Amino acid sequence: MSGVTNRTLRALYKPFGLGLTVTEFVSSNALQYGNRRTMEMIDQHGLEHPVSTQLWGNDPQIMAYAAKVVRECGADIVDINFGCPAPKVTKTEGGSACLRDVDRCEAIMRAVVEAVDCPVTVKMRLGWTEQDLVFVEVAKRAQAVGVQAVTLHARTARQFYKGSADWEHIAVLKRAVDIPVIGNGDLDDPSLAMERMRESGVDAVMLGRAVLGNPWLISALRSLMEGEQPQPYPPSAARLRYAIHHYRTMVAEWGEERAVPQMRKHLGYYLKGFAGASELRERVMRTAGAEETIAVVEETTARLESQALVA
Ligand SMILES: Cc1cc2nc3c(=O)[nH]c(=O)nc-3n(C[C@H](O)[C@H](O)[C@H](O)COP(=O)(O)O)c2cc1C
Structure with missing residues (x-):
């Protein structure tokens, strides 16, 4: 694609x-x-x-x-x-x-x-x-x-x-x-x-x-x-952890300048389907570089993980 x-x-x-x-x-x-x-x-x-x-x-x-x-x-x-x-x-x-x-x-x-x-x-x-x-x-x-x-x-x-x-x-x-x-x-x-x-x-x-x-x-x-029962989709926090992994891999392989615009698009795909997703997407769009973006996503991920622990 x-x-x-x-x-x-x-x-x-x-x-x-x-x-x-x-x-x-x-x-x-x-x-x-x-x-x-x-x-x-x-x-x-x-x-x-x-x-x-x-x-x-x-x-x-x-x-x-x-x-x-x-x-x-x-x-x-x-x-x-x-x-x-x-x-x-x-x-x-x-x-x-x-x-x-x-x-x-x-x-x-x-x-x-x-x-x-x-x-x-x-x-x-x-x-x-x-x-x-x-x-x-x-x-x-x-x-x-x-x-x-x-x-x-x-x-x-x-x-x-x-x-x-x-x-x-x-x-x-x-x-x-x-x-x-x-x-x-x-x-x-x-x-x-x-x-x-x-x-x-x-x-x-x-x-x-x-x-x-x-x-x-x-x-x-x-x-x-393969005739097996599929695992349910992972919770939002795990999806965001994977998005961060994707982001870091892209930066490592393409350099920050080329990875950032590409990852904006991909984060748009990952940051869906949980309470606060659209606010997070907006915050991510305002960030300047890779580290700042990852830090913002990390913060939400940690919050979702601690909420899951409490639940
Ligand atoms: C952003 C984007 C880029 C695409 N690029 C290609 C491409 O390079 N080659 C191709 O055969 N199809 C391309 N497609 C079409 C998809 O491979 C696919 O045929 C189409 O999206 C329908 O399948 P889907 O409903 O599962 O997405 C692209 C589709 C999108 C949305």
């Missing part, structure tokens, strides 16, 4: 039970120039394998070149993005805009599959608009050129994040192809994810927004998948 799933986050959350993590999407054009920030995004060193690197672009040859680069940099899987609806991506015909031209999708998939000696997967939306649902066609072509799995976020590009993901379409896709299908969209509860898996018959599910600030969703779902 762009701007979110950097290396640190993926390393922190994987032990909660994720089978596979995917990098932020990376522009194939940018990879051609070896831009330092782009190279950081594809850095998979030290992460538990398998790892997947996601690419976006519209030119089959540039995508093939980029695939070779990310493979050399450690990717076990190259994932192609046909899903991003952001205008900065679609105005260059990348991401979900590729779905407006299924021949081009096929050319990109073929070129990438031929370029690398590892599995290639595709992540897509249903189509550009409701009138143009091309997901089955694209998945069939994916299968024909040697793509090894497809993930479907069951919204159209035009929908952005409005409405809800239509899992009926995911079930249709599962019946239409033989390669593994991964279902995605609006899974924010472990029991719901199990139900969606059962109903649609998918081989796996992809978790997105709901995991941010709540990696315990992953362990709960993993338990259910």
Whole structure:
């Protein structure tokens, strides 16, 4: 997930039970120039394998070149993005805009599959608009050129994040192809994810927004998948302790200047669901640096812990 799933986050959350993590999407054009920030995004060193690197672009040859680069940099899987609806991506015909031209999708998939000696997967939306649902066609072509799995976020590009993901379409896709299908969209509860898996018959599910600030969703779902009773989500104080750990790890790995703005976003995800959460979020937004922010979160954490002891 762009701007979110950097290396640190993926390393922190994987032990909660994720089978596979995917990098932020990376522009194939940018990879051609070896831009330092782009190279950081594809850095998979030290992460538990398998790892997947996601690419976006519209030119089959540039995508093939980029695939070779990310493979050399450690990717076990190259994932192609046909899903991003952001205008900065679609105005260059990348991401979900590729779905407006299924021949081009096929050319990109073929070129990438031929370029690398590892599995290639595709992540897509249903189509550009409701009138143009091309997901089955694209998945069939994916299968024909040697793509090894497809993930479907069951919204159209035009929908952005409005409405809800239509899992009926995911079930249709599962019946239409033989390669593994991964279902995605609006899974924010472990029991719901199990139900969606059962109903649609998918081989796996992809978790997105709901995991941010709540990696315990992953362990709960993993338990259910293994036929075990999940642990309840930890109390607020334990969640805040983990947020502090996340913060310190980010500062250690990225330096304060780069960690602070990223962690503002993540703290927004962690600081939810307990009495005083919104006041704490406001206080955190007014802090100047990492130590001050951590001290403010520490103070609330200690208060919640002592309240729990009294209770
Ligand atoms: C901030 C943000 C960044 C995202 N970046 C990517 C991305 O780089 N690649 C991708 O395939 N999907 C990306 N997505 C889409 C998610 O992977 C996922 O398909 C979508 O959020 C629906 O799943 P969810 O309801 O579980 O979040 C992003 C979503 C958000 C909210």
